[in-house]
Amino acid sequence: MNPGAMTNRVYNFGAGPAMLPRAVMRRAREEFLDHRGIGASVIEISHRSREFMDIIEAADTLLRELGGIPENYRNLFVHGGAQMQFSAVPMNLIARRPQRKAAYVVSGNFANMAANEAARYGEIDTSCNSAESNFDRVPEFDAHAVDAESSYIHITSNNTLYGTRWNAFPDTGDIPLVADMTSELLSREMDIDRFGLIFASLQKNLGPSGLALVIIREDLLDHAMPETPGLLNYRICADKYSLANTINTFAVYMMKLVLEWLRDEGGVEAMERRNADKAEILYEVIDGSDFYAGNAYAPHRSHMNVTFNLAENDLLDTFLREAESNGLYALKGHRKVGGARASIYNAMPVEGCRALADFMRHFERQRA
Numbered sequence: 001m002n003p004g005a006m007t008n009r010v011y012n013f014g015a016g017p018a019m020l021p022r023a024v025m026r027r028a029r030e031e032f033l034d035h036r037g038i039g040a041s042v043i044e045i046s047h048r049s050r051e052f053m054d055i056i057e058a059a060d061t062l063l064r065e066l067g068g069i070p071e072n073y074r075n076l077f078v079h080g081g082a083q084m085q086f087s088a089v090p091m092n093l094i095a096r097r098p099q100r101k102a103a104y105v106v107s108g109n110f111a112n113m114a115a116n117e118a119a120r121y122g123e124i125d126t127s128c129n130s131a132e133s134n135f136d137r138v139p140e141f142d143a144h145a146v147d148a149e150s151s152y153i154h155i156t157s158n159n160t161l162y163g164t165r166w167n168a169f170p171d172t173g174d175i176p177l178v179a180d181m182t183s184e185l186l187s188r189e190m191d192i193d194r195f196g197l198i199f200a201s202l203q204k205n206l207g208p209s210g211l212a213l214v215i216i217r218e219d220l221l222d223h224a225m226p227e228t229p230g231l232l233n234y235r236i237c238a239d240k241y242s243l244a245n246t247i248n249t250f251a252v253y254m255m256k257l258v259l260e261w262l263r264d265e266g267g268v269e270a271m272e273r274r275n276a277d278k279a280e281i282l283y284e285v286i287d288g289s290d291f292y293a294g295n296a297y298a299p300h301r302s303h304m305n306v307t308f309n310l311a312e313n314d315l316l317d318t319f320l321r322e323a324e325s326n327g328l329y330a331l332k333g334h335r336k337v338g339g340a341r342a343s344i345y346n347a348m349p350v351e352g353c354r355a356l357a358d359f360m361r362h363f364e365r366q367r368a
């Protein structure tokens with residue numbers, strides 16, 4: 001079962017930075033010293049060179065094709081990961097309406113952080129909240145309960161720590177819906193035009209850490225508060241094609257490789273099916289046993305982050321240690337939730353989930 005024996009690689013279930021497809025890593029290694037015969041590495045060339053422009057344009061086009069991103073949306077690449085967007089979103093959008101109000105659906109830790117950050121810039125409604133059930137589900141959301149003058153409504157589409165996701169997205173009418181999709185973008189098909197803005201940092205499903213992708217409807221580009229830093233101003237980012245200053249060129253390059261891999265694997269539709277199968281392999285073990293207990297309310301379970309506990313909590317450390325010695329790496333749950341978590345983003349092969357399921361059954365037989 002140990003994939004380390006042959007390949008010196010583990011199955012990495014870490015939540016992020018997370019594993020990338022092996023084919024992508026191999027390709028990056030092959031090209032690293034000499035990018036396409038220019039005699040220099042991709043990390044040594046100007047962000048304004050023709051070679052880099054080819055890379056960023058290819059990433060942009062692939063994103064559009066794979067994500068089904070309509071013409072009236074722009075892809076922006078912005079420094080600072082998802083949490084920088086916790087600031088950029090209110091700075092760019094909350095002044096859309098003079099009341100400077102927004103609603104944040106609090107479905108977990110990241111949603112809560114986003115709401116707290118936004119509260120620096122306006123009046124934030126967090127009444128829709130699932131804290132009471134310790135975020136084991138996404139709360140029921142009623143768009144009519146939101147002030148019609150709100151500048152936007154923010155959700156977290158997949159809750160990385162708790163292992164929940166929205167299955168159906170709320171209809172917010174004329175109020176733009178903003179979604180943090182960091183832990184699932186391009187893992188399932190989405191109707192992009194249901195959203196005013198989507199953001200995701202790269203390190204879960206798209207590439208290395210440090211950058212965020214922002215997909216924004218064009219009519220939302222022009223509402224930034226005047227004090228918004230230029231590098232976070234969506235209009236400036238759009239007009240400068242994300243190159244207002246030196247972008248993280250390596251991250252863009254890696255993302256392009258990940259997107260090419262995704263295309264070659266059959267695109268988002270194929271990935272969605274594969275991800276559902278992968279999640280099912282693990283949930284089946286959890287549901288079929290009294291030894292393991294899932295953390296999330298079953299209808300809201302994530303296909304990206306499978307969270308569970310052991311009925312006997314004091315076996316957790318042994319479970320994690322033995323898993324690791326079997327080549328199943330980084331299964332420890334987030335400290336806020338406890339237990340175990342298997343993050344199974346696009347790059348996790350089905351075999352990784354099978355190996356974990358086999359290990360879980362084996363561990364149960366030995367200890368139960």
Ligand SMILES: *Cc1c(COP(=O)(O)O)cnc(C)c1O
Nearest residue numbers: 081082083110160180182183201
């Ligand atoms: C990981 C994660 C973040 C944080 O991303 P950073 O790039 O570290 O800022 C935010 N939101 C969600 C949903 C995440 O999973």
